[in-house]
Amino acid sequence: MAFTRKRQREQQLQLYSKERFSLLLLNLEEYYFEQHTAFHVQHQGSQEERKIRGSLKICSKSVIFEPDAISQPILKIPLRDCLKIGKHGENGANKHFAKAKSWGISLIFSQGKMEYVFELEVSGKVEDVVET
Numbered sequence: 001m002a003f004t005r006k007r008q009r010e011q012q013l014q015l016y017s018k019e020r021f022s023l024l025l026l027n028l029e030e031y032y033f034e035q036h037t038a039f040h041v042q043h044q045g046s047q048e049e050r051k052i053r054g055s056l057k058i059c060s061k062s063v064i065f066e067p068d069a070i071s072q073p074i075l076k077i078p079l080r081d082c083l084k085i086g087k088h089g090e091n092g093a094n095k096h097f098a099k100a101k102s103w104g105i106s107l108i109f110s111q112g113k114m115e116y117v118f119e120l121e122v123s124g125k126v127e128d129v130v131e132t
Contacts, residue, residue: 020074021057021066031060036129037121040065040075041104044117056105056118058129063107065118077107077116084108087126088117105129 026032038056043049054067065075079085088104105126107116120126 019066020070021055021064025064025074025076026059027061030062033058033060034129038065038105039119039121040067041117041119044115051119056120056129065116075116077109081110082107083110083113086130088119 023032035058036056037053039051039053041049041051052067052069052072054065054069054072057064057066061079063077063079065077067074085105085107088106105118105120107118108114109116120129
């Protein structure tokens with residue numbers, strides 16, 4: 001019993017301990033600024049809502065989300081393709097959500113008008129990240 005628990009713990013560490021981010025993911029003349037622990041909110045507001053924990057990396061030309069679980073893909077969102085970047089809930093329909101959860105960052109992507117929502121683990125950093 002103890003042996004199987006130890007094996008399961010080792011497998012979980014393998015799933016969550018590998019950092020996949022590399023500066024090679026950045027474009028030419030792109031700079032890496034900072035990193036924040038965050039949750040990527042998928043299917044926000046529905047019964048299928050999921051939060052994936054990971055690391056949000058702020059760069060000069062893109063935002064990169066690296067999930068902790070290696071089974072999830074790395075997201076790279078080019079800033080040139082974003083229509084709007086701001087606190088989640090600032091755009092009309094979601095104003096009621098902004099008061100309840102003001103630690104969200106919303107990126108509206110021009111392709112298909114997709115919205116990416118990230119919740120920072122430290123709520124006070126939202127203003128700084130949006131400004132950056």
